[in-house]
Amino acid sequence: MSAEQPHVRLEILSNPLLNCGAREMVASMSRRMGFAEDAACQIALAVDEALCNIERHGYDRQTDRPIWLSLHAIGGLAQNGTSSSPTEGLKIVIEDEAQQIDPNLIKSRPLDEIRPGGLGVHIIREVMDEVIYEQRPNSGMRLTMIKMRNPQPKKDNGAPP
Amino acid sequence: MSAEQPHVRLEILSNPLLNCGAREMVASMSRRMGFAEDAACQIALAVDEALCNIERHGYDRQTDRPIWLSLHAIGGLAQNGTSSSPTEGLKIVIEDEAQQIDPNLIKSRPLDEIRPGGLGVHIIREVMDEVIYEQRPNSGMRLTMIKMRNPQPKKDNGAPP
Amino acid sequence: MNDSALTIISRVEGDATIVSPAGDIDLNGAPAFKSQLRTIQSALKPGGRLVIDLSAVPYMDSSGLATMIESMQAARRQSFKLILCGLTPRVRAIFEIAKLHTVFTIKGTLAEALAA
Amino acid sequence: MNDSALTIISRVEGDATIVSPAGDIDLNGAPAFKSQLRTIQSALKPGGRLVIDLSAVPYMDSSGLATMIESMQAARRQSFKLILCGLTPRVRAIFEIAKLHTVFTIKGTLAEALAA
Numbered sequence: 060m061s062a063e064q065p066h067v068r069l070e071i072l073s074n075p076l077l078n079c080g081a082r083e084m085v086a087s088m089s090r091r092m093g094f095a096e097d098a099a100c101q102i103a104l105a106v107d108e109a110l111c112n113i114e115r116h117g118y119d120r121q122t123d124r125p126i127w128l129s130l131h132a133i134g135g136l137a138q139n140g141t142s143s144s145p146t147e148g149l150k151i152v153i154e155d156e157a158q159q160i161d162p163n164l165i166k167s168r169p170l171d172e173i174r175p176g177g178l179g180v181h182i183i184r185e186v187m188d189e190v191i192y193e194q195r196p197n198s199g200m201r202l203t204m205i206k207m208r209n210p211q212p213k214k215d216n217g218a219p220p
Numbered sequence: 221m222s223a224e225q226p227h228v229r230l231e232i233l234s235n236p237l238l239n240c241g242a243r244e245m246v247a248s249m250s251r252r253m254g255f256a257e258d259a260a261c262q263i264a265l266a267v268d269e270a271l272c273n274i275e276r277h278g279y280d281r282q283t284d285r286p287i288w289l290s291l292h293a294i295g296g297l298a299q300n301g302t303s304s305s306p307t308e309g310l311k312i313v314i315e316d317e318a319q320q321i322d323p324n325l326i327k328s329r330p331l332d333e334i335r336p337g338g339l340g341v342h343i344i345r346e347v348m349d350e351v352i353y354e355q356r357p358n359s360g361m362r363l364t365m366i367k368m369r370n371p372q373p374k375k376d377n378g379a380p381p
Numbered sequence: 382m383n384d385s386a387l388t389i390i391s392r393v394e395g396d397a398t399i400v401s402p403a404g405d406i407d408l409n410g411a412p413a414f415k416s417q418l419r420t421i422q423s424a425l426k427p428g429g430r431l432v433i434d435l436s437a438v439p440y441m442d443s444s445g446l447a448t449m450i451e452s453m454q455a456a457r458r459q460s461f462k463l464i465l466c467g468l469t470p471r472v473r474a475i476f477e478i479a480k481l482h483t484v485f486t487i488k489g490t491l492a493e494a495l496a497a
Numbered sequence: 498m499n500d501s502a503l504t505i506i507s508r509v510e511g512d513a514t515i516v517s518p519a520g521d522i523d524l525n526g527a528p529a530f531k532s533q534l535r536t537i538q539s540a541l542k543p544g545g546r547l548v549i550d551l552s553a554v555p556y557m558d559s560s561g562l563a564t565m566i567e568s569m570q571a572a573r574r575q576s577f578k579l580i581l582c583g584l585t586p587r588v589r590a591i592f593e594i595a596k597l598h599t600v601f602t603i604k605g606t607l608a609e610a611l612a613a
């Protein structure tokens with residue numbers, strides 16, 4: 060994982076009305092970084108699901124609390140006029156000040172039981188190459204997600220099969 | 221003008237590759253706030269033109285300098301389940317650490333002479349209801365733009381006719 | 382509903398009730414859609430059909446999927462037939478990621494859904 | 498050009514050279530588009546036609562407008578005819594905001610542009 064500075068930082072309030080802007084920003088930038096259309100949409104979906112979970116579970120539907128999102132283009136960004144994108148992958152970090160929970164409790168359920176709910180974490184783990192939930196040092200949670208442009212064979216993230 | 225906190229803050233590096241994400245974020249959020257499609261596109265265009273000018277003129281095409289953008293929904297944001305948007309307008313503030321110039325020198329040219337260039341400031345003033353350029357206290361420039369959902373008859377912003 | 386968010390139109394054609402949402406079905410839009418769907422479903426007769434035309438839905442997330450699953454459960458309870466149609470590639474992808482594309486009856490166009 | 502940014506295809510049909518950019522023509526994409534247009538234009542004969550089909554351009558900003566104006570200036574210098582077509586509403590709006598919609602020859606579809 061790179062220790063470099065993010066290329067983009069976003070702070071939004073925890074109002075679901077704003078999620079569309081965050082996910083479309085990420086989709087749009089991902090396309091420009093060279094991700095294929097379906098991958099760009101997957102990244103946007105993962106971001107949206109993560110925001111929904113913070114808003115519903117972390118902040119218990121309070122709509123005026125902060126959520127921070129940062130994007131780091133692994134391998135860097137193309138400069139104007141260069142012939143191809145050097146971006147190898149996208150690292151997205153989403154942080155909040157919401158209630159802390161044991162990262163092991165954030166897990167997807169088996170999908171063979173068809174019922175509403177319980178799909179968000181599955182979606183996030185399915186579409187991203189790396190997904191790490193952790194508690195931030197003082198308050199809140201941090202979710203780090205990585206998607207590579209040409210992904211390696213997928214690692215097991217500890218999600219149930 | 222409202223003294224309230226912004227609902228969204230964005231920091232991007234001055235690489236034109238990232239402008240698409242900033243403008244699509246703003247377009248997407250504007251639609252949700254209740255702006256009509258054409259107005260949402262106009263706001264996105266003004267944001268993009270402002271970013272282009274900072275990147276080309278302010279930072280002289282350096283691609284690794286910071287640009288800050290904040291959005292404040294005047295009148296507030298709809299809460300889930302409410303019947304209509306309380307958002308009266310959108311205030312956008314764009315700041316940089318680039319070279320400072322006399323705000324009076326940032327002006328649009330007459331459009332009857334057809335030549336490339338010199339259209340950005342005209343576009344910004346044309347589509348937004350209020351446009352204020354100023355020097356920040358220590359370094360860089362600040363552009364404040366407001367677009368109302370149901371605009372009053374347009375004030376003269378000091379732009380040439 | 383927000384001025385700007387999801388708009389939902391429904392109409393009856395023969396034994397089919399066609400619901401056409403327009404806009405994103407996400408955490409912001411799903412609650413209003415869900416409550417409108419419930420109202421529509423409560424008027425459906427056993428043996429009738431509910432067609433949800435998603436051709437004007439550019440985006441859906443797990444809140445939207447939950448709404449669809451609720452509708453499927455209502456269909457089982459009330460014995461009406463639920464048919465989805467008009468999925469854009471982006472919306473179809475999320476059904477696939479959630480392994481729900483084989484669970485719902487999904488048709489290409491509204492015409493195909495009505496003929497089903 | 499970036500893998501992802503603007504792609505530009507051109508082909509010749511009779512006396513017309515048709516250029517079809519696909520993607521946003523903004524500060525990120527305009528430089529590559531401008532240099533490709535220059536190359537294409539340098540091969541145009543007086544009396545010929547250059548048709549720029551903008552139907553796959555969802556977004557354009559003043560960098561794109563500047564590119565179009567440059568092309569118009571080349572058309573005057575080299576006596577070829579420049580025709581734009583396929584403008585999406587969002588792109589058409591920026592031509593109008595810059596008061597350029599009456600300055601260019603703008604047709605609805607590519608077929609109309611080729612018949613012009």
Ligand SMILES: Nc1ncnc2c1ncn2[C@@H]1O[C@H](COP(=O)(O)OP(=O)(O)O)[C@@H](O)[C@H]1O
Nearest residue numbers: 112113116117160165166176177178179180181
């Ligand atoms: N950001 C978060 N903060 C707290 N708990 C979370 C968070 N994200 C997920 N969870 C927990 O993980 C569970 C599974 O989440 P998910 O798969 O999205 O389904 P759902 O949200 O429908 O329950 C949630 O029910 C919740 O207990």
Ligand SMILES: Nc1ncnc2c1ncn2[C@@H]1O[C@H](COP(=O)(O)OP(=O)(O)O)[C@@H](O)[C@H]1O
Nearest residue numbers: 273274277278321326327337338339340341342
């Ligand atoms: N953010 C900025 N920083 C410094 N100068 C600026 C900025 N924005 C605009 N200007 C000045 O205003 C002029 C007009 O800008 P614009 O209408 O966008 O046309 P162009 O950028 O094509 O010259 C520019 O040439 C520049 O001198």
